[in-house]
Amino acid sequence: MIEQMNQNKFSLKRFIPALLSFLLCIGAATIFHPCEAKEDGTWMHCHDVQTAVIAGSIFLTALLIGSGIIQSKRYVITMHIAAAICSGAMFFLPGIIMPMCMMHTMRCYAVMQPFVRIMSALVCIFSLLETVKNLKKE
Amino acid sequence: MLTLKNLPVKNLNSYPGRTIAMLIFAGLMSAAVFGGMLIIRGLRQGLESVQSRLGADILVTPEDADNDFDAQTFLIQAEPGYFYMDASKLDQIRAVEGVETASPQMFLASATSSCCSAKLQIIAFDPDTDFTIQPWIRETFHGAQKLGKMDVIVGANVTVYDDHILRLYNNDCRVIGQFAPTGYSLDNAVYTDFETIKVLITSSFDTKLNKYQPFNTEDVISSVLVRVKNGYDAGDVANKIKNSVSGLNTTATKSMVSKIADSLSSISTSVHVFTIVILFVGALMTILIFLMMINERTREFASLRAMGASRNILSYIVIGEAVFINLLGGLIGIIASAVVIIGFSGVIREKLGIGFTPPSPRHIIIPAFFGIVVALLAAVAACLAAVKRVNRLDVSLVLKEGE
Numbered sequence: 001m002i003e004q005m006n007q008n009k010f011s012l013k014r015f016i017p018a019l020l021s022f023l024l025c026i027g028a029a030t031i032f033h034p035c036e037a038k039e040d041g042t043w044m045h046c047h048d049v050q051t052a053v054i055a056g057s058i059f060l061t062a063l064l065i066g067s068g069i070i071q072s073k074r075y076v077i078t079m080h081i082a083a084a085i086c087s088g089a090m091f092f093l094p095g096i097i098m099p100m101c102m103m104h105t106m107r108c109y110a111v112m113q114p115f116v117r118i119m120s121a122l123v124c125i126f127s128l129l130e131t132v133k134n135l136k137k138e
Numbered sequence: 139m140l141t142l143k144n145l146p147v148k149n150l151n152s153y154p155g156r157t158i159a160m161l162i163f164a165g166l167m168s169a170a171v172f173g174g175m176l177i178i179r180g181l182r183q184g185l186e187s188v189q190s191r192l193g194a195d196i197l198v199t200p201e202d203a204d205n206d207f208d209a210q211t212f213l214i215q216a217e218p219g220y221f222y223m224d225a226s227k228l229d230q231i232r233a234v235e236g237v238e239t240a241s242p243q244m245f246l247a248s249a250t251s252s253c254c255s256a257k258l259q260i261i262a263f264d265p266d267t268d269f270t271i272q273p274w275i276r277e278t279f280h281g282a283q284k285l286g287k288m289d290v291i292v293g294a295n296v297t298v299y300d301d302h303i304l305r306l307y308n309n310d311c312r313v314i315g316q317f318a319p320t321g322y323s324l325d326n327a328v329y330t331d332f333e334t335i336k337v338l339i340t341s342s343f344d345t346k347l348n349k350y351q352p353f354n355t356e357d358v359i360s361s362v363l364v365r366v367k368n369g370y371d372a373g374d375v376a377n378k379i380k381n382s383v384s385g386l387n388t389t390a391t392k393s394m395v396s397k398i399a400d401s402l403s404s405i406s407t408s409v410h411v412f413t414i415v416i417l418f419v420g421a422l423m424t425i426l427i428f429l430m431m432i433n434e435r436t437r438e439f440a441s442l443r444a445m446g447a448s449r450n451i452l453s454y455i456v457i458g459e460a461v462f463i464n465l466l467g468g469l470i471g472i473i474a475s476a477v478v479i480i481g482f483s484g485v486i487r488e489k490l491g492i493g494f495t496p497p498s499p500r501h502i503i504i505p506a507f508f509g510i511v512v513a514l515l516a517a518v519a520a521c522l523a524a525v526k527r528v529n530r531l532d533v534s535l536v537l538k539e540g541e
Contacts, residue, residue, distance in 0.1 A: 035254060035255070038250070038254070038255045039255065044253060044254035044255065045253045045254060046254070095297070099253065099297075099299040100253075100297070101253055101254035101256055101297070102251055102253055102254055102256040102258070102296060102297055103254075103256045103258075103295050103296060103297070103326060104294070104295035104296075104297065104325075104484065105295050105325075105326060105484060105488075106254065106256060109297075109484060110482070110484030110485050110488065111482070111484075111485060114481030114482050114484075115481075117481065118477055118478075118481055
């Protein structure tokens, strides 16, 4: 009985990757946003990267919240591996997978790219740690 | 199983709040020392780099170029601009006493590209007389790199995605290389030779994007870089050029760099003061936390003594905890600091207002070493105070107090 209670114990630690990917989404949409629109009102290339990062991080957040709620270890491991791969891909999204603006001095390179890379690396590391932890339990 | 070896780590695990507080202070101290050294190193590297790149003693520009060229801010926040003067001025400058060699340059600013609102500064040099850009090319490419027609070399801040083709005024220019970063506006430019820029200027007239009326590109230059003969003062020669050739402005390149050097010096002072304050607070808090911890755990240490643990074993436990936590905190502080400083180097450059280049990995090792040493020194100071207190424990008195 006690063992079962321990297994079901609600642990906030499991939600750290979800919280990080949520912060990635909020940050990319607000403080760490890319360049503003051009004078003629059209968007620069980096706007597409921002959209992709926000969409990706919403998916990641949902995936990682799910992995924190679901009890089956196998599903949890699979979801964390998927999250690690997605966040790894997101690391390379700004400037490598998707082109951004021309100058490294522009906001998308100076502010958004490092933020996305730091946060996606953290999500990837925490997802991998959770995977290893769950594999050990399994 | 509980062993003497893993006891310090188990103790730290048992008090997560205190452990996190100590990690934060150790991390802060290391981050302050490491980050401070990294920023100063990066600023110095930028200054050295731009000094070596300038190459010339005097920069001569047309008098009416004031709106497009400010010598004091040119290296830091130059907006792409272009201006022209009569090419015959070059020979007049060469004739001035004290001028060893003079090389012309031509400028053009690109129209905004399709990707974004970025404009590029295009700088063209004369391959026959140039003594500033070609040495830079030789150094970057480890030998002679010839620029062919419509070939360009881009500065470190310019990104080219389309198969090394840069489209300027409807012309496809082949990007044959990229310069290493200097941290200054030289990184934002595209470099080419006279032959290519003349095609680009003509195209800018054809597309009606040039602010000037069409002119013969053979008859104009934008600036002249001058190297002064040995024994002559650059300031004196600059004055002579200004007095003997009409319609020119002269700037001694030393004066362009001296303001940056002054800013660097004041930033270094601020960083040093900030680091010392953080170190003082961090070390004080580490020592206080350790003394409070010893006070809280007197019964634990007294029990260990009663069970036969020697004073050396108690000292080992305290030292083990202090060294482990400070080492871990120091490492976390250094990694976090490196990630933030290198990642956000563009923002740091903008906020400081002078060139900053993130140091190379081999230049990171020494600051990292000092960061760890500082965290360990704080651990030693905390240990000295804590061990002294543990060794003074009167076991029987402490155990009786709880009865």
